[in-house]
Structures are given as structure tokens and as C-alpha cells.
Amino acid sequence: MRRFSWFNATSLTLGFAFLYLPMIILIIYSFNASKLVTVWAGFSTKWYGELLRNEAFLDAAWVTIKVAVISSSIATVLGTMAAIVMVRSGRFLGRTLFSGMIYAPLVMPEVITGLSLLLLFIGIGLDRGVLTIVLAHTTFSMCYVSVVVSSRLVSFDQSLEEAALDLGCSPLQAFHLVTLPIIAPAVISGWLLAFTLSLDDLVIASFTSGPSATTLPMKIWSSVRLGVSPEINALSTIMIGIVTIGVITASLVSKSNVARQQREERAAERLSAG
Amino acid sequence: MPQDVFAPWLDPDAKPIIQFKNVTKRFGDFIAIDDLTIDIYEREFFALLGPSGCGKTTMMRMLAGFETPTEGNILLSGQDMAPVPPNKRAVNMMFQSYALFPHLSVWENIAFGLRRDGMPKDEMAARVDEMLRLTRLEKFARRKPHQISGGQRQRVALARSLAKAPKLLLLDEPLGALDKKLRQETQFELMDIQEKTGTTFVIVTHDQEEAMTVASRVAVMDHGKIVQVATPAEIYETPNSTYVADFIGDVNLIEGKAGEKEGDKLSISWAEGQPDIIGTPQTSFDKGQTIHFAIRPEKVSITHDKPTNPVAFRGKVLDIAYLGNLSTYHVELPNGQIIKAQTANNRRISRRGFTWEDKVWVSWTDTAGVLLEN
Numbered sequence: 001m002r003r004f005s006w007f008n009a010t011s012l013t014l015g016f017a018f019l020y021l022p023m024i025i026l027i028i029y030s031f032n033a034s035k036l037v038t039v040w041a042g043f044s045t046k047w048y049g050e051l052l053r054n055e056a057f058l059d060a061a062w063v064t065i066k067v068a069v070i071s072s073s074i075a076t077v078l079g080t081m082a083a084i085v086m087v088r089s090g091r092f093l094g095r096t097l098f099s100g101m102i103y104a105p106l107v108m109p110e111v112i113t114g115l116s117l118l119l120l121f122i123g124i125g126l127d128r129g130v131l132t133i134v135l136a137h138t139t140f141s142m143c144y145v146s147v148v149v150s151s152r153l154v155s156f157d158q159s160l161e162e163a164a165l166d167l168g169c170s171p172l173q174a175f176h177l178v179t180l181p182i183i184a185p186a187v188i189s190g191w192l193l194a195f196t197l198s199l200d201d202l203v204i205a206s207f208t209s210g211p212s213a214t215t216l217p218m219k220i221w222s223s224v225r226l227g228v229s230p231e232i233n234a235l236s237t238i239m240i241g242i243v244t245i246g247v248i249t250a251s252l253v254s255k256s257n258v259a260r261q262q263r264e265e266r267a268a269e270r271l272s273a274g
Numbered sequence: 275m276p277q278d279v280f281a282p283w284l285d286p287d288a289k290p291i292i293q294f295k296n297v298t299k300r301f302g303d304f305i306a307i308d309d310l311t312i313d314i315y316e317r318e319f320f321a322l323l324g325p326s327g328c329g330k331t332t333m334m335r336m337l338a339g340f341e342t343p344t345e346g347n348i349l350l351s352g353q354d355m356a357p358v359p360p361n362k363r364a365v366n367m368m369f370q371s372y373a374l375f376p377h378l379s380v381w382e383n384i385a386f387g388l389r390r391d392g393m394p395k396d397e398m399a400a401r402v403d404e405m406l407r408l409t410r411l412e413k414f415a416r417r418k419p420h421q422i423s424g425g426q427r428q429r430v431a432l433a434r435s436l437a438k439a440p441k442l443l444l445l446d447e448p449l450g451a452l453d454k455k456l457r458q459e460t461q462f463e464l465m466d467i468q469e470k471t472g473t474t475f476v477i478v479t480h481d482q483e484e485a486m487t488v489a490s491r492v493a494v495m496d497h498g499k500i501v502q503v504a505t506p507a508e509i510y511e512t513p514n515s516t517y518v519a520d521f522i523g524d525v526n527l528i529e530g531k532a533g534e535k536e537g538d539k540l541s542i543s544w545a546e547g548q549p550d551i552i553g554t555p556q557t558s559f560d561k562g563q564t565i566h567f568a569i570r571p572e573k574v575s576i577t578h579d580k581p582t583n584p585v586a587f588r589g590k591v592l593d594i595a596y597l598g599n600l601s602t603y604h605v606e607l608p609n610g611q612i613i614k615a616q617t618a619n620n621r622r623i624s625r626r627g628f629t630w631e632d633k634v635w636v637s638w639t640d641t642a643g644v645l646l647e648n
Contacts, residue, residue, distance in 0.1 A: 157371055159370070159371050159373040160373045162340055163367070163373035163375075163434075164386070165340075166339075166361070166366055166435075167387030167435075168387050182375075182377055264418070267421070
């Protein structure tokens with residue numbers, strides 16, 4: 001064990017405080033009985049009740065979930081396909097360019113992604129609404145999925161697929177009977193990541209949505225401009241909860257598989273040695 | 275030749291199961307297989323032996339259908355295999371990494387190929403159980419591949435590739451991941467299973483001991499060509515080139531010039547002030563032609579007194595490699611040539627005859643070595 005050090009403890013506390021204090025305050029104030037955000041008037045869950053009766057918020061929540069589920073599903077399919085091409089195809093002309101182009105949206109400023117998509121949708125005369133937000137979210141979350149899936153595919157033993165072919169599978173059967181079940185944890189965590197990203201997004205959604213579709217982050221943003229209400233705090237707390245669960249599940253799905261496998265492998269080695 | 279010896283390659287009427295006809299495989303500029311022609315017969319245990327990069331794995335992958343020849347044809351039972359994809363070939367492969375499906379149990383792994391063929395359920399169950407018995411895995415049927423040991427995994431891979439009763443089984447370095455003791459046991463198991471099932475086995479290996487142990491014939495490969503194809507004994511005792519002599523086992527190689535021929539004996543002059551080497555050539559050599567004389571260390575005798583053998587040199591012991599059952603002595607002749615002599619240690623170490631710096635004689639009979647052109 002390392003010795004306790006004041007320097008380490010202070011750094012840790014400051015670091016975590018910097019990251020989480022604002023959120024903790026927000027969560028605490030979501031249980032505030034007072035209508036005034038800055039004055040504490042005792043514990044209450046009434047704002048959560050208010051929230052459930054607020055049609056506008058519920059509509060926005062529905063749109064957000066719809067967009068998140070659809071876009072993350074499409075992004076997972078496309079991202080997985082891109083990952084397979086990148087990892088499997090070996091060297092071909094323009095490979096570096098192609099892989100760079102897949103990952104570029106990761107570092108592209110959201111404002112630019114949003115603006116360019118907006119121009120595209122106007123250009124092709126697509127009415128802005130749920131569809132355009134779904135398309136926009138698919139575009140940017142797809143690259144996250146492909147990063148997650150390709151990192152799994154790199155360590156995937158290609159001879160597994162060859163073995164499946166050798167035993168009589170068509171290439172398509174080999175993929176869905178062997179490859180997909182094995183990379184499933186990575187695909188699932190890619191989906192969860194895309195889902196939470198879509199849930200979070202404000203900037204790109206603002207650019208690509210129309211009057212018919214407002215997502216939850218957009219709704220929160222517009223109501224905050226009229227003043228922070230305890231209802232918003234409650235809503236944000238719920239969102240923090242959902243995102244946290246999503247991220248933790250994503251990492252647990254991939255980690256527990258690895259850990260279980262290692263544990264059982266060690267057990268098998270002991271068995272054969274003893 | 276007695277009837278019970280298995281040697282279809284000597285029978286001119288035997289139909290080969292595999293024929294490589296002038297097969298060449300190029301990857302870009304790199305020639306992996308160079309104009310290769312070979313026949314492999316039914317029920318053979320055929321070993322492809324060579325250093326890494328010699329093209330042996332490429333040959334195997336072409337048989338399985340993962341690579342196609344750039345030129346030439348590969349025939350399986352007389353049928354050209356080029357247009358047949360891997361999943362339609364009566365060929366199965368056991369992979370070096372075993373390639374067991376980690377998400378399926380041992381039972382399901384073995385049943386995988388049978389399911390693809392749409393075999394009826396009860397028939398399939400019977401076949402899988404038969405395979406489990408053959409490979410002594412009955413107790414592990416419900417386990418996942420990562421819940422069993424390396425040796426057991428190897429047997430699952432073998433059972434899975436044999437389950438479909440292929441005409442031909444390909445084994446890519448099947449024992450590479452096992453430790454030495456387990457590997458030796460498994461070699462005999464493999465031979466046993468090959469005999470029981472009557473399947474033709476083609477094994478790829480870089481381990482010459484393994485090839486010699488299991489194979490009915492060994493093909494020694496180098497740079498995409500087959501240098502020699504023969505039974506293990508022929509490969510060892512009558513290699514056709516210095517490459518094969520050097521690759522298989524340990525050998526003393528001495529370069530010299532062909533001298534006078536007397537009867538079936540040929541004298542080789544090889545160093546100033548040293549007596550000629552007398553050998554028995556299998557092919558004819560012109561006088562003055564360069565000859566490589568190859569002799570295995572165990573055929574070299576080492577003695578204190580002058581021996582009666584026709585070829586004998588005086589030297590001193592430079593090094594001793596003690597291997598337990600054997601000792602190899604490195605004897606330096608006055609001209610600097612080092613001759614390796616191997617003796618069985620059938621006495622306890624305290625009574626061993628030779629030590630460092632001893633003056634000794636190394637000698638051999640005039641039929642012990644092989645005369646090679648290159």
C-alpha cells in the first residue's frame with residue numbers, strides 16, 4: 001500500500017470537486033422545496049411531479065428518445081461496417097485518407113458539423129424535423145461506434161472466421177454466427193455510447209431541427225434563458241442519471257466479459273497443471 | 275517389397291488424392307510458391323517441413339481454399355479446386371491458433387460443421403459423441419474453450435475438424451502451442467487417430483522431429499520449392515542436397531574435390547596434409563568436381579587408439595555437449611576443421627572416456643557419409 005500523502009489527497013479532492021461539484025449542487029437543488037433556485041427551503045420531490053405534468057417537456061423527452069434510439073441504431077450498423085472494412089481490408093489506395101475521414105468528425109467542432117448539415121438539408125430541400133436530427137446524430141455518432149468496434153476487431157483472430165468458412169459457412173453466415181456474437185459486447189457499448197451522445201447533444205440538434213421537433217437539451221436551453229427553474233434541475237438530474245447508467249453499463253458490458261474470461265482461463269490452467 | 279508396407283507413391287497405378295500441377299503463387303513481387311508439382315496419396319500422413327516463409331503455409335491455405343494459385347492447378351480426387359470456395363470443399367483444417375469459437379461450448383464447437391450440413395439432430399449428436407470419445411473429451415463437452423487447458427483445446431480443434439469426416443485434413447502447426455512433453459504424447463495420438471479414421475493428413479510444421487515422427491512422407495521446402503520428398507528415413511539417411519542434410523538433424527559438412535574412383539569408392543581430397551576421405555557415391559562425379567561430404571555425428575566414432583575404419587583423423591576434443599542420453603564431442607583437426615562425433619552415454623558419467631584437450635581419433639566407415647553435389 002502507498003503511504004497517505006496530503007498532496008495526493010488534496011489534488012484528488014480538488015480535481016473531483018472541479019468535475020462534480022456543479023452537478024452535485026444541481027442534483028441537491030432539484031430536491032429544493034422553494035421556487036427560488038438559490039434559496040434552500042427544505043427537501044421535496046414536488047418538482048419531479050410538476051415535470052410529469054408538463055406537456056412541453058414530455059413531448060421533448062419523447063422526441064429525444066426517439067431520435068437517440070433510431071440514430072444510435074443506424075450509427076451502430078454503419079459504424080460496425082466501417083470498422084470491419086478498416087480493420088479487414090488491409091492496405092488499399094487511400095486507406096489512410098479513408099480512415100482519417102471516418103475519425104475526423106470526432107474532432108470537428110460541433111458548430112461546423114451542425115452548420116454544414118443545415119446547409120445540406122436546405123440545399124436538398126429536406127424539411128427539418130425528427131428525420132434531419134436523426135440523420136445528423138447518425139453522422140457524428142457513427143465514428144464513435146467505429147472507433148469502439150474497430151478496437152475490438154483488431155484483437156479478433158481472423159482464423160475464427162476462416163474456421164467457420166472451412167466448416168461450411170457462407171461468408172454471411174460466418175459473420176452472424178461467429179464474428180457478431182464475439183464482438184457483440186463492443187457493438188453494444190458502441191450503441192450505448194451513440195445513444196448517450198445523441199441524448200446529450202444540443203448544438204447539432206439546434207442547427208438541424210425544425211419547429212416541429214424540439215429535443216430535451218434544446219428545451220432546457222431555451223427555458224433557462226427565461227430563468228432557471230427547479231423543474232429544469234429535476235429534469236437535468238434525471239438526464240444525468242440516464243447518461244451515467246448508459247456509460248457505466250457500456251463499460252461494464254465489455255469489462256465483465258474480459259474479467260470473467262481471464263478468471264476462467266486461470267482456473268483452467270490451474271486445473272491442467274494440478 | 276513386402277505387401278503390408280504403406281507406400282502408394284511407389285505404385286505407378288495409385289491415384290493421388292491431391293495433385294499440385296505447376297502451381298505458382300505470387301503476392302505482389304514475392305513468389306511464395308514457385309512452379310511446384312507434387313502428388314499426395316490417400317491415407318498418407320504428409321508433412322510439409324521448412325523454415326518460416328518457405329511457402330508451406332501458403333500451400334496449405336491453397337488446399338483449404340483461402341488462397342488461389344496464380345498459375346497452375348490443384349486437383350482434389352482429380353477435380354480442379356480453383357472455382358470451389360472453402361465452404362464447399364471436402365477439406366477441413368485445424369488452425370494453428372485452434373480458432374475455437376469462444377462463445378460456443380466444446381460440444382457446439384464440434385457440432386458446428388455438422389449443423390451447417392443440416393445433419394439430422396440424433397445423427398449429429400451421435401457423431402459429436404463419437405468425436406468426443408475419440409479425443410477423450412467426454413467430460414468437457416459442456417465447457418467453453420477458455421475453461422479447458424491448452425492440450426484439451428488442441429483436441430477440441432482436432433475433433434471439430436474431423437467431425438465432418440473430410441477426405442483431407444490439414445493441420446497447421448497443430449502442436450506448436452503445447453509444451454514438449456505434451457507435444458510428444460499428442461504426436462502419437464495424432465498418428466493413432468489418423469490410422470483409426472483413415473483420413474489423409476497434411477501437416478505443416480517447422481519442427482523436424484515432429485515431421486519425422488508422424489509423417490509417412492516428408493517434403494522439405496525452401497523458398498517456395500520442394501527440395502526433397504521422401505520417407506523420414508530416406509530424408510535423414512540420403513538427403514539429396516546440403517540444404518536438406520543441414521536442415522534435418524545435425525550434420526558435419528566437408529567440402530572437397532573428387533579424386534580417383536576405385537570400384538564403387540571415391541576418394542575426396544579436402545585439405546592439405548590430411549588423408550583423403552573415402553566415400554560411396556550414389557551418383558557419378560567428374561574428377562576434380564566440387565563435392566560436399568555429409569556425415570551425421572552419430573556415425574562418427576571417437577576413440578583413443580587408432581581405429582581400423584578406412585577414414586580416420588587425429589584431433590583434440592574442443593567442446594563437449596552433454597545431453598544426458600547422448601554426448602556430442604567437437605573435435606578439432608590440425609587444419610582447424612571441426613568434426614562433431616556423437617556417442618550414446620551407456621555408462622555413468624564418472625567413467626566417461628573423453629575430456630577436454632584429449633588427443634583422440636575420429637573415424638567412420640566408407641559408407642557412413644553421403645556425397646552431395648550442392
